[in-house]
Amino acid sequence: MKATILTVGDEILIGQIVNSNAAWLGEHLGLVGVEVARMETVGDDVQAISEAIGRGFETSDLVVVTGGLGPTHDDVTREAVAASFGVPLIFQPDVMAEVERVFVERRRALPETNRKLAEISEGFEPILNPKGTAQGLWGEREVAGRTQRIVVLPGVPDEMKAIMREHVLPRLAEMSERVVLHKTLLTVGQGESSLAEHLGDLPEVLTTGVSLAYLPGSGIVRLRVSARGDDRAAAQAGLDRAVERLRNDLGDRIFGEDSATLEGVLGDMLVERGLTIAVAESCTGGSVASRITRVPGSSRYFLGGVVAYDNRVKIRQLGVSEADLEEHGAVSGAVVRLMAKGVRDALGADIAVATTGIAGPDGGTPEKPVGTVWLGYADAHDTYAVRLQLSRDRAINIRLSTTAALNLVRRQLLRQN
Amino acid sequence: MKATILTVGDEILIGQIVNSNAAWLGEHLGLVGVEVARMETVGDDVQAISEAIGRGFETSDLVVVTGGLGPTHDDVTREAVAASFGVPLIFQPDVMAEVERVFVERRRALPETNRKLAEISEGFEPILNPKGTAQGLWGEREVAGRTQRIVVLPGVPDEMKAIMREHVLPRLAEMSERVVLHKTLLTVGQGESSLAEHLGDLPEVLTTGVSLAYLPGSGIVRLRVSARGDDRAAAQAGLDRAVERLRNDLGDRIFGEDSATLEGVLGDMLVERGLTIAVAESCTGGSVASRITRVPGSSRYFLGGVVAYDNRVKIRQLGVSEADLEEHGAVSGAVVRLMAKGVRDALGADIAVATTGIAGPDGGTPEKPVGTVWLGYADAHDTYAVRLQLSRDRAINIRLSTTAALNLVRRQLLRQN
DSSP, X not given: OEXXXXXXXXXXXXXXXXXXXXXXXXXHHHHTTXXXXXXXXXXXXXXXXXXXXXXXXXXXXXXXXXXXOSSSTTOOHHHHHHHHHTOOEEEOHHHHHHHHHHHHHTTOOOOGGGGGGGEEETTOEEEOOTTSSSOEEEEEEEETTEEEEEEEEOSSHHHHHHHIIIIIHHHHHHHOSSEEEEEEEEXXXXXXXXXXXXXXXXXXXXXXXXXXXXXXXXXEEEEEEEXXXXXXXXXXXXXXXXXXXXXXXXXXXXXXXXXXXXXXXXHHHHHXXXXXXXXXXXXXXXXXXXXXXXXXXXXXXXXXXXXXXXXXXXXXXXXXXXXHHHHHOSSSHHHHHHHHHHHHHHHTOSEEEEEEEOOSSSOXXXXXXXXXXXXXXXXSSOEEEEEEEOOSOHHHHXXXXXXXXXXXXXXXXXXXX | OEEEEEEEOHHHHTTSSOOHHHHHHHHHHHXXXXXXXXXXXXXXXXXXXXXXXXXXXXXXXXXXXXSOOSSSTTOOHHHHHHHHHTOOEXXXXXXXXXXXXXXXXTTOOOOGGGGGGGEEXXXXXXXXXXXXXXXXXXXXXXXXXXXXXXEEEOSSHHHHHHHIIIIIHHHXXXXXXXXXXXXXXXXXXXXXXXXXXXXXXXXXTSOTTEEEEEEEOSSEEEEEEEEEESOHXXXXXXXXXXXXXXXXXXXXXXXXXXXXXXXXXXXXXXXXXXXXXXXXXXXXXXXXXXXXXXXXXXXXXXXXXEXXXXXXXXXXXXXXXHHHHHHHOSSSHHHHHHHHHHHHHHHTOSEEXXXXXXXXXXXXXXXXXXXXXXXXXXXXXOEEEEEEEOOSOHHHHHHHHHHHHHHHHHXXXXXXX
C-alpha cells in the first residue's frame, strides 16, 4: 500500500510551525508496512485541499489528511473531503453526543459552532478521538477496480497520534498482507559511522526482509531493526536473530530499548541499587543536573549539585585547592577528580560525577583547544578522570559532555554489578 | 509572486528527519513578499522530482527545491531539474574550480564523484554556496508569456540558509514590486491571549499594509510587525508607528528585538552594571544555570549555583534552617528567600535568584497543587519572593519557571536603573 500525507494549514505554509506531524506519520505508516510516496501541504482552502486529495490518489491508495477539522470558520477540511468524494456532509446525532460528553467532562459550555464537529461525509465512518472533540474520519471508495482509502485526522499532534495509535495503525497493520516487526536498540558513546564500521554489513542476520537503520541524535544513536515477511513466526525469528547479534556485538554500548532515555535508565539503576548521586558542573553549567531532574521521581536518588563556573566556587564549595588550580589549570584531570570528590563529600552522596572543559567559542589554547573536556567520577572506593576531545561548537560540546557524564556513571554501575 | 517549496529526500518520507527546511523557507520567503502556496516532499527519484516541479509551476511562478544536490549516487535532483526543463547538464570548469578550492581549504582529498557538483543545467546560473561544495542553481524560462523561476538548493540546513540569505532572498526582495519590512519585538511574562486582549485591535496603527503576528514560545511571545506597500518611506513610517505604539503599550514586557534571547539580554545588563549572579535551584533542577551558561562569555558574570533538590542540601549548602523547612515546607516564600540569600552569601555574588516548587507529576496537595512555584530574589538591599501557579505538566513547569526566574532578575535590574 502506498500513501500520500496531506497536511492542511496556513500556519505551516508561512513557517510558523514545523510540520512534525508529517514526520511522525511517515515513520509510523512505514512501521506498519505502508510506503509513503509523497507529502504535501496546502492552506486552509476548500479547493486547494480537494485538489490535493485528487493528486494524492494519482500515486497512492491511501491519503492521510491532518489539520483543519476544528470548529472555527477557517477549518474547512471537512467540506473539502466531502467535495473531493462528491458526497454531502450529514449531521450525526451519535457523534454530537460524543462531543457533548467531552465538554461535560471538562465542565465547559458547548459553543454553537461545535455542531460542525458532528457533520460527517456521507458513507464515512467516524473514528473516536480519545483526547479531544474533533473525531477522525475513515472513508473508502472503489475507482477502476482499486480501493481508495482516506483517513482524516485533527492537526493537534497529541490528538492525531492518539487516533492513529489506537485505531488507524492497528487497522492498517491488519490490512497489510505482510508482517512488519520492529525493535529499536539505543546506544551511547560511539558515533554513527564508527558504529557502522564496528558492526560491518552483518550478512548473517540482515537476510532478506531484515534491515537495520541508524538514527543518530546528540551522542546517542538509535538502531532500528525491522523484519518484514509473509509469515509472522519467520519475521519474529529474523528480528530476534538480528537483535541478539547486535546485543552481542555492542554489549554495554546499548543502554535501552524503544522510548527509554539515558537519564531514565540511569535513574532506574540508582533506585535498584539504593544509591544517591550528586553532580559538580563547570563547562556543562547545570545541564547534567537538568537532564537528571527531567525524570519524574528523580528526587529519590538525586541529592543536588554545585555549578562551579567560577574558580572561587570550585575552591569554597568543592574544596579544590588553589595550588591544584594553579599547577594543573581548571580544565584538568586533577581538578575534575577533586570536584567529584568534593561534591560527594559536601552533599553526602554515594556517587558523584563532575565536568570541566572549554565549551567555546573562546578560551582555547594549543594544549587545551576548544572542545577539551574532563569528566570526573567518585564513589567510596574509586576516584578517576576521563578526557574527551569534542567539537568547536559550544552548544554541541555542552550536549555531548552531558550525555558522556551520564554514561560514565551508567558504565561504572554496570562494572560493579 | 507565488511559490511552491519542494523538499527532496527519502529520509523525510520515512520520518527520519523533520522537514524544518520547509518551515524556514516558508517564513523567509514570506518576509520578502513571496506567498507560499504549496509545499511538497518526494523521494530521491528523477521522475518523482521532475513531476513535482511540473506540478509546482501549475500554481506558482517560483519553485524552490532543496535536497539531493550532493555527490553520491542517490543525489538525483540535478538530473531531475534538467529533465524537467528539457536541457542537458553541462560540466562547468569554473564551478569545478570553486569546489576544488573548498576541498583544498579543508585539506581533504577530492573524490572523483565530486565532478558531478560542477554539472549545471544548460542556461542555469550557479549560486555560490558560502558553507559547502554543492552550489545552488537559479533557472528561468518563459512559458505562455509568464516567467517561471526555479531555485535549487542543497538540503544541509546551514548551507541552504546561507545561500538563501546571501544570494536568493536579496534578489527576490528586489524583484518584488512591493516593499516588505519587518520588526520583531520579544515579550516575556504574559501569555499570547492575555497580550492580545491587553493590546486590543490597534486600529490607529494597524492600518492598510501594516500587520501584527503573535508567535508564542514557552513563556516568551514574539510580536512580529510587518509593513507592506509600494513606497519604502511610507512602509517604514507605518512600521515605526506600530512599533512605537507596542513599545508604549507593553513597556518592560518587551525584553529585546529579533534574534535576542532573554538570557543574552540579562547577561548584557549584568556586564553593563558590573554585577555577578548566582542561582539556587530546587524545582528547576539546574535549568536556570544551564540557560545562563548557554551564552558565550557568561563566565564574566555567572559565578555558579547550587542545585538543592534534597532538603539536606538546602540546609547544609544554603543555610536554610530546619525550623523553616518544617514550619513552611520546602515550597514556600520563606524557604525560597533563604535559598536566594544563602547562595548569594555562599558564593559571594551581587545578586541571587532561587526556585522551589512542585513540578509534578506527583507531590501536589490541595494547598500546594502541582505547578505551585516560588521564586526568590536577593541582593545587598532586597530579599523577596514571588508565587506562580503554572501547569500540570512537569516539562512545561520547569521551562516556565526557568524563564520566569531570568525575567525576575531582569525586571529588578530595570527598576534599579
